[in-house]
Amino acid sequence: MNQGLVVTIDGAAGTGKSTAARRLAEVLGWQFLDTGAMYRAAALAMLEAGEDPANAQEAADRVERLHIDFDWSTSPPEVLLDGRGVGDRIRDLDVSAAASAIAVHPPVRNRLKQLQREVAASCHGLVSEGRDQGSVVFPDALVRFFLSAPVEVRAERRIRQLEAQGKFADAQAVRQDLEERDERDQTRDEAPLVRVKGAVDIDTGRSNEDAVVKRMKQAIQDAREQAPPTRSSSRKINPAPGMHPIRRFIVWKCLRGVVELWCRFWHGLRMWNRESLPPEGPLIYIMNHQSLLDPPLVGVLVRRRPCTFLARKGLFAFKPFGAFIRFLCAIPLDVARGGGRALRSAIRELDAGRCVLIFPEGRRTHDGRMGRFRGGVLLLARKTGAPVVPLAIDGSWDAWSRHHSLPRLGAGIGMRIGEPISAEVLGAMEEAEALEHLKREVEKLRLEVRGDLRQATKGAWPKPGIGDVPYWAEDEAALAENSAPEDDKD
Numbered sequence: 001m002n003q004g005l006v007v008t009i010d011g012a013a014g015t016g017k018s019t020a021a022r023r024l025a026e027v028l029g030w031q032f033l034d035t036g037a038m039y040r041a042a043a044l045a046m047l048e049a050g051e052d053p054a055n056a057q058e059a060a061d062r063v064e065r066l067h068i069d070f071d072w073s074t075s076p077p078e079v080l081l082d083g084r085g086v087g088d089r090i091r092d093l094d095v096s097a098a099a100s101a102i103a104v105h106p107p108v109r110n111r112l113k114q115l116q117r118e119v120a121a122s123c124h125g126l127v128s129e130g131r132d133q134g135s136v137v138f139p140d141a142l143v144r145f146f147l148s149a150p151v152e153v154r155a156e157r158r159i160r161q162l163e164a165q166g167k168f169a170d171a172q173a174v175r176q177d178l179e180e181r182d183e184r185d186q187t188r189d190e191a192p193l194v195r196v197k198g199a200v201d202i203d204t205g206r207s208n209e210d211a212v213v214k215r216m217k218q219a220i221q222d223a224r225e226q227a228p229p230t231r232s233s234s235r236k237i238n239p240a241p242g243m244h245p246i247r248r249f250i251v252w253k254c255l256r257g258v259v260e261l262w263c264r265f266w267h268g269l270r271m272w273n274r275e276s277l278p279p280e281g282p283l284i285y286i287m288n289h290q291s292l293l294d295p296p297l298v299g300v301l302v303r304r305r306p307c308t309f310l311a312r313k314g315l316f317a318f319k320p321f322g323a324f325i326r327f328l329c330a331i332p333l334d335v336a337r338g339g340g341r342a343l344r345s346a347i348r349e350l351d352a353g354r355c356v357l358i359f360p361e362g363r364r365t366h367d368g369r370m371g372r373f374r375g376g377v378l379l380l381a382r383k384t385g386a387p388v389v390p391l392a393i394d395g396s397w398d399a400w401s402r403h404h405s406l407p408r409l410g411a412g413i414g415m416r417i418g419e420p421i422s423a424e425v426l427g428a429m430e431e432a433e434a435l436e437h438l439k440r441e442v443e444k445l446r447l448e449v450r451g452d453l454r455q456a457t458k459g460a461w462p463k464p465g466i467g468d469v470p471y472w473a474e475d476e477a478a479l480a481e482n483s484a485p486e487d488d489k490d
């Protein structure tokens with residue numbers, strides 16, 4: 001989706017984002033987008049319908065059905081809920097709490113992210129404020145600001161706002177509400193509030209509004225003078241791993257084309273979101289690993305942005321096969337020795353603006369379940385700043401699992417590309433938390449593929465089995481069993 005210039009302002013509640021964003025937009029002659037108002041409007045719709053904002057399914061259904069728009073002729077633009085203006089009702093404390101509650105649900109965030117990008121695509125310049133605008137929604141924004149202020153200053157501001165609207169403000173309740181929302185915004189799994197690397201920090205507790213806007217204007221002017229090159233465009237775009245054009249043609253056009261035709265014919269191969277890969281800049285692909293079919297198939301899926309992939313050193317032991325997969329852009333990964341050489345090659349690829357694929361489980365699944373993710377992907381993201389793109393495959397376990405010597409022709413296979421996750425978002429988490437986040441994203445995507453594939457094959461594939469259960473449901477079940485009182489156990 002094409003978009004005009006975007007500047008993002010993120011920060012906790014009450015840091016003065018909306019005022020700064022509105023005034024900056026006025027000065028620049030751009031549009032101003034209050035994304036918090038979108039979450040609030042969706043929350044209000046749920047409250048009005050008597051629904052529970054903590055209920056993920058109800059929230060997802062509600063947001064999917066809603067039409068959220070803005071009346072751009074007013075200043076600030078008023079939120080329209082199914083065409084009706086919601087006024088200041090969305091600023092009440094009950095709506096604030098409900099907005100924070102629905103903001104943890106991934107389908108809600110995905111839907112609103114899509115709407116936010118549509119707004120950006122429709123204007124020549126946008127100042128967008130929220131929690132995840134610089135980290136998730138517009139990671140390539142011209143400037144990404146991060147505002148902060150002590151909680152007492154923020155509480156004071158909120159009280160003044162409420163009083164200006166003629167509403168009673170209980171100081172204790174306002175402060176408690178802010179602290180609870182901070183906690184939820186910063187610790188949720190999906191797009192938590194984080195300060196991204198390279199963001200311009202502004203402490204609004206120490207500066208008045210004029211000084212904040214002046215500082216922002218200056219930062220934008222500096223960024224415009226320096227651009228190009230911007231972070232993504234400064235890296236040379238190379239459509240395929242650095243290689244001779246003839247080899248590139250053979251590997252990425254001929255061989256992948258043959259694999260695609262073969263799998264479409266024998267496995268009714270289906271791919272979703274294939275067009276959604278960012279068109280330029282380095283990418284780290286990660287995918288679950290069910291079968292020997294996965295490496296050739298993932299090459300088909302990402303044919304628009306080809307990649308090199310890290311493959312276990314053992315696969316290169318049989319020399320002719322090793323030479324063949326090397327020709328197909330595989331890099332040997334010697335896990336026993338720490339994999340340093342392979343990781344350095346991968347970093348070189350990413351620094352050159354190209355793409356690298358890792359199977360973070362390291363090897364094919366033994367039983368159809370996803371295994372533990374290893375940390376190499378985080379190291380690559382940290383060293384190169386490249387976003388991680390989750391990919392998922394399902395059905396290849398039925399088609400050719402490690403327990404069968406030959407593929408089962410006719411078994412359906414599906415694949416899907418997910419949303420990139422920025423290196424900054426991952427960098428703000430502990431290693432274990434970041435790996436769990438990535439694993440969950442891949443698993444969610446795999447379950448979507450599974451559902452879509454079943455629908456497309458009228459229930460024939462994949463066969464019901466362990467793959468129908470998300471891994472976290474099993475973990476929770478095991479936990480519950482272990483913590484059950486003795487006499488509840490068999």
Ligand code: DC
Pocket residue numbers: 013014035036037039040096099100101103129130131132133181185
């Ligand atoms: O900025 P605000 O207080 O109006 O936001 C209302 C809620 O919406 C807040 O609790 C966090 C959530 N929100 C979010 O998660 N992501 C955004 N981009 C904007 C708001």
